[in-house]
Amino acid sequence: MKTAAIMLGEGFEPVEAVGPADVLRRGGVEVTLVSVMGQLEVRAAQGVGVRADALEGDVDLGGFDLLVVPGGSLGVENLAACAALVDELRARMADSRLVASICAGPTILADLGLLECRRAVCYPGCQDGFPAGAYQEGVDVCVDGNLVTATGPGTALDFGVACLRALAGDAVADGVAADMLIAR
Template sequence: MDKFLIVVANGNETIEILTVVDYLRRAGITVDLASTEKDQNLLTSQNVSYKADLMFDEIKPDDYMGLYIPGGTNGAYSLRDNDKVIELIKKFNQEGKILAAICAGPVVLNRAGVLTDKKATSFPSMKDEMDKTGEYIDDQIVVTDGNITTGRGAAVTNYLALRLVEIIRGADEVEKLKFGTQHEAVERYFGFTF
């Protein structure tokens, strides 16, 4: 089942939502955006309006191979303080499903208790809110430890998305996606690598 869930609230970061949706869908992965607000119409942290695919209470957890939490401080804190979101993350972790978060999003994973004894990263100002039993990584843009992948922030969202595609679909699909989005040109001309 190649179906992935993105849990969202008002105030999540635009790039961190839409880039992951775009890259996963380009790779043929079905993505559902689930709103934790009162309806499906939401605003990003940059006041971009968009519509989620379904309401959080409509989620059928068994349909999904994993979930992703975008950053944007207000949105991430809203998700962090939502007990239903925390319970879903715990359930997915117990089942060994993929969990991912970026920027301020890792604080949501932290509250769920899934970062214990894990390597993780986040936006630098979130470091003090991360689990002290884990290992905070501040010299990598994307960190994967077991079933959990975390990223630094908006500018590297495409690399977190590529990592998720690699985990779900493999390296060949990543290479196709890198060509289609011209990552390969960036790597060739500027020396950046994934």
């Protein structure tokens, strides 16, 4: 069974974590919501409370097939402050292992210098730190090899389908998208 870790930092965009988690789980992926906050209860943006499945210090981030970084300004700040996550993002990008990020999340990758010679998207206006040529204007979900990025809350389900496609293939992703009435 394929596995995915969705990282949660206080202030994350709830739909950008829960939407992809739902899509991935429907596709047979074992999803673990991982808190970087030292407690399982994580307060998302808009005051939404979410209970993570595990704490960052209790899991091996390298053991997951996919690592997902949701957005939300404060959430991204909290995720970027997690040394274990930063180290894992560097390792995954160096080894071409699956990384997915949405909204302001890709700014972490840009700040780490991990978007050089890559194509990616983010929430409009957050691309200022992207290297020249990386930002793909007018694209909602961008897949570049091992990297899946998306623009924001409204693209969370399409982002989830792209993540599922990267993990489980076209047939599984297309089936889940059809069952969820996600337009293609």
